[in-house]
Amino acid sequence: MATSSDSRGCLPWIALVIGVISIFYIVRGCADLTRSDDDFGLREPVARAERPISPKKKSVRLSVFKDVEALKGKLEKVGVGKLRTWRYDGMGWMSATDFYNIGPTGTSGLANNLAIYLESESEDYVRTVKLNLNDYDNLGYPVMPAKAKRLFQAIGLPVPDGLLAALRRGEDFSYLGDHYKVETRLTNNSKGGYYRLIITSN
Known part of the structure; x- marks a missing residue:
């Protein structure tokens, strides 16, 4: 115990x-x-x-660039030709006219020509309009001012001061508007000159 x-x-x-x-x-x-x-x-x-939120649908600030088919119709008034179907080419959305020949075939064997191009990252609107001159025989750019003036009239925008004079001389030009940018680009190579008038909407 x-x-x-x-x-x-x-x-x-x-x-x-x-x-x-x-x-x-x-x-x-x-x-x-x-x-x-x-x-x-x-x-x-x-x-x-952390899953990303889908971005809001983007657009452009130039109202005339928001309706692709209507813009194509307006640009036919420039007199370069009819724009083809709006399509995706693997890099973006685009449309273009056929080449519009200017004058007879030169010593290069090719006729100088104009074409209009529409480009965008989206199917829903146009971001950029380009008026392109292929000048194979270095004959200058007398046709560009008249076609550029008709292009601006067709889309309802004023022609920037100094643009037509720059186009006559084949010079670089740049203008920044409220909702868009206008510029020219000249590229020379062994085949001649490529001169572009570019209108880009913000």
């Missing part, structure tokens, strides 16, 4: 065991308090939160 002295000897060990158990539950409780919502499945997955 255990004596009272034996019982008193066990008390420290019982107290020690109870203390260890208490410390275990206290530490576990603190760990639960530091767990994030992710540990309990309460927060949305990160992948869902």
Whole structure:
């Protein structure tokens, strides 16, 4: 039979065991308090939160460039030809006229010609209109001012000051309007000159 002295000897060990158990539950409780919502499945997955939002549909600021078919019809008044079907060519949306020959075939064996190009990154609108002159025999650019003037009339925009004079001389030109940019680019190579009038909507 255990004596009272034996019982008193066990008390420290019982107290020690109870203390260890208490410390275990206290530490576990603190760990639960530091767990994030992710540990309990309460927060949305990160992948869902970072999923990109689809951008709003873009457009252009020049109203006449917003209707592709109507613009094609207007540009036929320039007298270069009829614009073909609006189509995707693997790099963007485009349409163009056939080459409009200017004068007889020269020494290069090719006739100088004009063409109009429409280009865009979207099916829904036109971003850029180009009037392109292929000048194979370096005969100058007398036809460009008249065609450029008719182009601006067709789309309802004023001709920028200095543009027609620059076109006559085959010079570079740049103009920045409220909603569009007008520029010319001249490229010379062994086959002659390529001169472009470019109207780009913002």
